[in-house]
Amino acid sequence: MEENKDVTIYDIAEKLKLATSTISRALQDHHSISKKTIKKVKETAEKMGYVPNTLAAGLRGNKTKTIGVLIPTITQPFLSSLISGIEIAAQKSGYTVIIMQSHDSYEEEVNMAKALYSNRVSGVISSLAMETRDTSHFEQFVNNNIPLVFVDRVPKDFNTFRVIIDNYAAGYKATKHLLEQGCTRIAHLTAGSEFGNLYNERKRGYLEALKDNNIPIDENLIIYLKSVTYEEGVKASNKLFDLNPKPDGVFASGDIIAVSTVQTAKKRGIKVPEEIAVIGFNNDPISQIIDPNISTITHPAEKMGKASADIILKNLKSDKKDDVKEITFLNTEVIIRESSNKPK
Structure with a gap:
């Protein structure tokens, strides 16, 4: 076999004195090409070390x-x-x-x-x-x-x-759970409100659950994070814990935020869940690793x-x-x- 990693159909066409279109069709077993020519082209291609460019073929088609x-x-x-x-x-x-x-x-x-x-x-x-x-x-x-x-x-x-x-229903379920635990000052840590449906819908569920249970909306308890990260969660949690009175429940828009909330609370001597109940979102593996384990919403x-x-x-x-x-x-x-x- 001739060693040439860059053999093309043009090289095969030149060797056999055939048109490149004939070579291309023969390599694809096209019905317009005779079996004899197909066999000849394929044998020559193999001897010359021709490798079909399947990606290029895919791009063309x-x-x-x-x-x-x-x-x-x-x-x-x-x-x-x-x-x-x-x-x-x-x-x-x-x-x-x-x-x-x-x-x-x-x-x-x-x-x-x-x-x-x-x-x-x-x-x-x-x-x-x-x-x-x-x-x-x-x-x-x-x-x-x-x-x-x-x-x-x-x-x-x-x-x-x-x-x-259904992010609305999920937000409603999370907030309702905290209400059922006896929480009356429930905070919500979420991503920027201008972002698409996802976080807006979770917040809408949170607000609706509060309204349905005659809990007044406190805008100070809604904090928008620049990104859903541990660091942003710590900043937001400290803002919440500086409030007087502090929240007694937190619905976090992601488990990593819930983790940061729990760990920030512990550092400040706030007992979880006795003084503040926390629920996250996603059911990430980390939610079951930290102490206490994080309540969460499944995200399939x-x-x-x-x-x-x-x-x-x-x-x-x-x-x-x-x-x-x-x-x-x-x-x-x-x-x-x-x-x-x-x-x-």
Whole structure:
């Protein structure tokens, strides 16, 4: 075999004195090429060390059998479980997954979206970056019939598929649980209110639960974090604990925030759950590691990933393109642990 890692169909065409189009068709067993020529081309290609560029072929045909996943980060347990669900469903159907991280940056998200489009992915699943307000960079997929699914962090107005939980109901359940524990001054630690549906809906559930139980709304008990991180949680918790009177319950928008609240309370000599009951969100592994264990709301990440991939795969197999896009709601549950289980 001739050693040449860069043999192309042009080299084969020159050797056999045939047109490149004939070589290309012969390598794909095209019906317009005789069996004799196909055999001759393939034997020559093998001898010359020709390796088919399957990616390039996929790009030309717009069928790379690849699903692009664009998320804020892979380090959050929720998002890593989401990816797992996507990969399980994709691999069963012979698709590979490309994962790109925006690191919650709008600029990075725009660049990553361009990169996915340039690689001619078959479909895209995305959870928006915290900074994202304008989602026009996703229109390139919809305009070119590349199925797009937003999951978890979804834009308010974008006519495409979306997979989300009922964040309003989840926020209501979390707040109701604290009310049932006897809490009357319940604080809410959340992400910036200008961000999409996710955090706004959880806050709406929180507010509605208070109203339904005749608890007056105190804006001082609602604190907006710049990002859902431990450090931001500590800052927000200290603001709460400086209030007089202090809250007797906290509904945190993520388990990492709940963890920071519990640990800040302990440092300041505030007993959890006796003096302050805390509930988080996501059921991350960390919620069961710290003392006391964190009460939380389940967030079916792997199921959401699988549902997202299934929508992409179903859409790719169907010739029918629906104008009305489906929204998939997945149920959540309250998991009661030590951090909110006040002694009766």
